[in-house]
Amino acid sequence: MHMKQMLAMMTAACCLGGTLMLPGTLPASAEGEADWYLHAGFEDSADGWTGRAATVSQSQKAAYAGSASLLITGRTASWCGASCAIGTDTFVPGQRYSFSANAMSAGNAETTDFKFTLQYTGADGTVAYSEIASATGVQGAWVQLANTEYTVPADASEMQIYVETSDGSKEDFYIDEIIAAPEGTELPGAGIPVVRRLLRGDVSFDGAVNVIDLTLVKAGLTRGFADALTEKAADTDGDGTVSLTDLVLLHKYVAGLLDAFPEPPVPDNPWDTYEETASPEMQKFYETAILSMGNTARLCEKIAKAQSGEQVRVSYLGGSITEGGRTDTCYAARSYRYFADTFGTGSNVAFTNAGMSGTSSVVGLLRAENDILKEQPDVIFIEFSVNDHPGESYEKGFEGLVRKCLMQDNEPAVILLINRSKGGYSSQGQMEKIGRNYDLPIISMDNALTYAFNTGLLTLDDYYTDEYHPHAEGAALISDCIGYYYRQALKTENKSAPYTMPSTVAYGSEYTTATIVPLSELQDFSAGSFSSANGYATLPYGLTNSKNGNTPITFKTQGRGMFIVYQAKSDGMGTLNIDVNGKASKLSGNKQYTWGGPDTDLVYIQDTVGELNVSIGMENQYADFTIWGIGIIK
Numbered sequence: 249m250h251m252k253q254m255l256a257m258m259t260a261a262c263c264l265g266g267t268l269m270l271p272g273t274l275p276a277s278a279e280g281e282a283d284w285y286l287h288a289g290f291e292d293s294a295d296g297w298t299g300r301a302a303t304v305s306q307s308q309k310a311a312y313a314g315s316a317s318l319l320i321t322g323r324t325a326s327w328c329g330a331s332c333a334i335g336t337d338t339f340v341p342g343q344r345y346s347f348s349a350n351a352m353s354a355g356n357a358e359t360t361d362f363k364f365t366l367q368y369t370g371a372d373g374t375v376a377y378s379e380i381a382s383a384t385g386v387q388g389a390w391v392q393l394a395n396t397e398y399t400v401p402a403d404a405s406e407m408q409i410y411v412e413t414s415d416g417s418k419e420d421f422y423i424d425e426i427i428a429a430p431e432g433t434e435l436p437g438a439g440i441p442v443v444r445r446l447l448r449g450d451v452s453f454d455g456a457v458n459v460i461d462l463t464l465v466k467a468g469l470t471r472g473f474a475d476a477l478t479e480k481a482a483d484t485d486g487d488g489t490v491s492l493t494d495l496v497l498l499h500k501y502v503a504g505l506l507d508a509f510p511e512p513p514v515p516d517n518p519w520d521t522y523e524e525t526a527s528p529e530m531q532k533f534y535e536t537a538i539l540s541m542g543n544t545a546r547l548c549e550k551i552a553k554a555q556s557g558e559q560v561r562v563s564y565l566g567g568s569i570t571e572g573g574r575t576d577t578c579y580a581a582r583s584y585r586y587f588a589d590t591f592g593t594g595s596n597v598a599f600t601n602a603g604m605s606g607t608s609s610v611v612g613l614l615r616a617e618n619d620i621l622k623e624q625p626d627v628i629f630i631e632f633s634v635n636d637h638p639g640e641s642y643e644k645g646f647e648g649l650v651r652k653c654l655m656q657d658n659e660p661a662v663i664l665l666i667n668r669s670k671g672g673y674s675s676q677g678q679m680e681k682i683g684r685n686y687d688l689p690i691i692s693m694d695n696a697l698t699y700a701f702n703t704g705l706l707t708l709d710d711y712y713t714d715e716y717h718p719h720a721e722g723a724a725l726i727s728d729c730i731g732y733y734y735r736q737a738l739k740t741e742n743k744s745a746p747y748t749m750p751s752t753v754a755y756g757s758e759y760t761t762a763t764i765v766p767l768s769e770l771q772d773f774s775a776g777s778f779s780s781a782n783g784y785a786t787l788p789y790g791l792t793n794s795k796n797g798n799t800p801i802t803f804k805t806q807g808r809g810m811f812i813v814y815q816a817k818s819d820g821m822g823t824l825n826i827d828v829n830g831k832a833s834k835l836s837g838n839k840q841y842t843w844g845g846p847d848t849d850l851v852y853i854q855d856t857v858g859e860l861n862v863s864i865g866m867e868n869q870y871a872d873f874t875i876w877g878i879g880i881i882k
Contacts, residue, residue, distance in 0.1 A: 285338050285345070286428035290318045297426075300410050301328040301577050301720060312350040312390045312424035312438055319354065320411075321420045324724045325731075327576075327585040330423055331367070331410035339428070342402040347380050348394040348435035349411055349426045353387060355419030358444075358477050360385045362421070363414045364393040367576065371403035375576065378404075382414065383440055390424070392437030416589055418525075444477060448509050449498050451481045462502050465495055486512020519738040526728075529705055533725075534732035537696035539666070539680060542689035543744040544737040546661035550626040551738065554591040562587050563600040563620040565612050565649075566631030569667055569717060570603030577720040578603075580629070582727035587627070587734070600625065604785055606845035608635045610645030610759075614811055614848060614879040616652055617763040619786050624658045629730075631665040633694065634716050636675040640755070641850055646675075647682045648759030654686060654749060655760070662686075663733075665726070668694040670712045678755070685754040687747070691733055693726055758853065762811060764788060764877040770803035777869065784846055787813060787876040793822065793866045800825075800865030805880055807860055809853030813877035816847035822871025827863040828852035837873050846876055853881065 288295035290306055291314050297304060299320070307319035320330045339345060353360040364380040380398050385391035393411070400407070411423050427435045449457035451464040451473075465482045469490065473479040484494040484501070486509070500506040524531050554560040564570050564580040572578020576585075580601045588597035602619040604611070609632040620628065630649060636642040653662045664683045668674040674694040683690040700706035711722035718726065736742055767773055767789055776799035781790030791801065810828060814837055815821070821837025833851050852860070860880075866873060 283433070284427055284429045286332075286334065286426065288318075288332065288426040289314055290316050290424060294318060295332075295426075297330045297332045297423075299328075300331040300412070301325070301582065301724060302330065304330045307422060310352060310354070310422050312352070312422075313436075314424075317352075317422040317424035319420060319422055321354075323418045323420070324728055325418060325582060325586050326413040326416050326589045327582075328418070329410050329412040329421075331408045332426070333408045334428075336405060336407065339400050339407065341400050341404045344397050344399045344431040346394075346396040346429045346431060346433040346435055347398050347409070347427070348392060348437050349381075350390050350392050350424045350438050351385060351411055352390045352422045352424075353385055353417075353419055354421050355417070356387065357417055357419060358387050358475075360387075360417055360419070360421065361414045362391060362393055363412050364395075365410055365412060366400070366404070367408050367410065368401060368404035369406040370401070375574070375581075376401070380409065386441045386444070389441045390438035391441055392439050394435060394437055396432050396434060414589065446477065446481055448481060448486065449484050449501060451478055453478075453481070457498070457501060459502055462495075462498055465490070465498055469495065484509045486510070517738070517740045519735060520740050522735055522739075524732075524735075530728075531732075533696050533700055533705060534729050536699045537691050537693060537729040538733055538736065539676075539690040539692035539695055540684060540688070541737065541742055542663075542683070543687040543747045544689070544742055545744040545747045546659055547627065547663070547689065547734075547737055548743065549659075550661050551591045551734070553626065554587070554597055555593065557593040557596055559596050559598065560592070560627070561598040561600060561623055561625040562627045562629075563602060563623065563625035564629045564631070565602045565616060565620055566629070566665070567603060567607055567635040568605035569634065570601065570629070570631045571605055572601070572603060572723060574601065577723055579718070579723040579726035579730075582723060583629075583730040586727060586731045590731070590734070598623075602786070603631075604846070606635070606843060608632055608637075608642060608645065608847070609649050610641055610811070611813060611846050611848050613645050613649040613652065613759060614762055614764045614813060614877060615786060616649060618788070621653070621656060624656065625660050626658070627661045627663065628653050629663050629665050631667065633666040633675050633679060634669050634673060636679070638675075638678065642675070643678050643682075643755035644757075644759050646679060647753065647755050648757065648762060650682055650686055650688070651749075651757055651760045659747070661689075663689045663691065663730075665730075666690065666692045666694050667716075667726075668697055670708055670715045672698070682754045685750060685752060687750070689733060689737070691729055693729065696725075696729060758809075759850075759881060761882040762809070762879050763882065764813065764879050765805070767878075770805050770878070773803040774801065776800045776802065776865070778875070781874065784815070784876045787846060789876065791875040793869060793871070793873050795870050798866050798869040800863045801875075802863050804862070805860050806857060807880040807882050808855070808857050809850060809881035810860060810862065811848050811850050811877075811879035811881075812864070812875060813846055813848040813879060815844060815874040815876065816842035817844050818842055820872065822873040823867040824873060825865045825867050826851050829854070829859075829861055834867065848877075848879065857882070 303322040351362045366378045381393040381395040451461040484497040584599040713719040777797035778791040779794045816839040824835040
């Protein structure tokens with residue numbers, strides 16, 4: 249261990265690639281070292297660190313200290329990196345600690361912005377992120393990310409620390425000597441490299457433009473420049489190349505005949521010249537995923553809002569593919585982070601994942617108001633393509649959800665995401681008809697995956713973990729397709745006029761105003777023989793027949809119609825007897841292809857808004873039935 253510290257001092261004191269390294273301070277004694285709570289040197293193993301939507305491996309090619317480090321590869325976004333779980337028994341919420349990590353890019357970027365971050369679950373059950381430290385590294389040199397006074401959030405649980413980048417880069421990088429210690433401990437590390445600042449004409453990087461730079465540019469034109477950054481500094485007219493024109497401008501500037509270099513040409517829209525880094529085969533995959541560009545005006549407005557530093561929220565509503573286990577490797581979390589990293593200015597982009605396993609778009613319609621719309625999201629993704637089926641309720645339910653989202657006062661951008669099962673099932677046909685009627689962006693993984701499987705670009709195992717769900721790498725493909733769509737939408741050729749709602753409908757707008765209402769809003773409500781139970785996820789309440797009577801639920805309300813959200817299974821469930829304004833109907837809890845999650849049926853509808861007098865009882869009081877929500881078409 250002391251040998252590693254000695255090597256660290258030697259490395260920190262060296263000038264690497266022309267970059268002066270400022271050394272970190274080593275502990276005063278071995279007793280300080282013994283007090284460390286965490287130390288990962290990666291000499292014999294990965295020391296408990298795993299890939300965060302990336303691949304990690306020991307590497308002998310580079311080391312800050314000792315002979316090995318951890319190499320992170322396969323990154324698809326800047327938030328992908330390496331992580332390690334830490335416990336609240338050692339890192340007590342509300343207490344302060346000293347943290348340090350060393351990182352170095354394995355790519356060709358001149359500078360890389362690294363972040364050392366804590367991910368945790370807050371008191372409200374949502375995943376949150378807290379920056380421990382950040383620093384800018386330069387090519388070929390280690391940089392230390394250190395904070396001697398970091399406070400663990402007071403409500404933190406399920407914590408993990410990880411190293412990522414924050415400049416949109418996806419290049420490989422190394423980490424080494426990750427240490428945590430008591431508050432105030434100065435930990436060994438590479439320190440912060442002195443970054444060469446680009447100033448046109450300052451080829452010597454001494455902060456001034458003078459005759460020395462003139463000599464260096466003359467030599468560079470003859471023999472070539474030391475590196476890309478030096479050549480960029482010599483490009484005095486900013487046209488992307490160094491020529492005699494740049495030398496003449498520099499001579500005039502040094503001689504006092506020129507007060508400033510001309511402003512470099514600025515492209516009207518930098519996205520028009522953006523160069524994709526994926527292989528041609530993968531670019532074709534991304535292109536195939538764009539079923540319809542749709543109107544891009546609202547999306548471009550929301551991106552501009554994020555770029556200006558205003559608060560923006562990206563929300564996702566769908567089934568289990570969207571829910572993704574609530575992990576940071578699901579497509580929703582990945583694509584949110586891409587949006588935040590690419591267009592956000594820091595912490596100004598928020599995220600809601602309202603995916604709910606096994607639910608259709610009709611359930612999504614009923615819970616949309618409570619689960620996402622009350623937060624006034626700026627960008628909304630809707631994904632129910634393997635949960636919906638042919639039929640009027642699904643067609644009108646999906647269209648009602650689309651209309652409800654589009655009609656919000658803050659005019660969110662609405663994007664449809666269509667997936668497919670391993671066997672090829674998808675509701676793309678009816679959803680595409682709705683999306684095109686409302687001129688919406690449609691991202692079709694159905695199209696992209698079918699193309700990839702048919703051409704041999706991908707196999708089923710490259711995407712699926714079971715019949716319906718993508719694994720982490722599959723989720724990354726969805727996120728990459730979304731990111732590609734964003735980049736295409738920002739191109740001048742795809743800019744749209746301001747969005748207007750069409751006067752036509754695809755299937756019908758009758759369900760648009762439907763939403764689950766609290767029991768407190770139902771007049772004269774009586775639970776009858778039903779007892780109160782817990783709701784399901786965000787569904788607000790559970791009403792279960794108590795099997796000791798058969799007094800019906802009764803209430804009055806105003807509306808045009810009523811849905812019941814209930815627990816559905818393939819067998820073993822009871823049947824409701826429902827009466828609304830004297831019209832009787834039945835609702836069975838047995839439904840094909842269900843497993844005990846939420847489903848919903850329309851049990852009554854009329855032409856105009858009026859009073860609804862409702863009675864809901866059991867056909868057999870000894871059978872099981874649970875109501876999780878009552879949706880009213882207002």
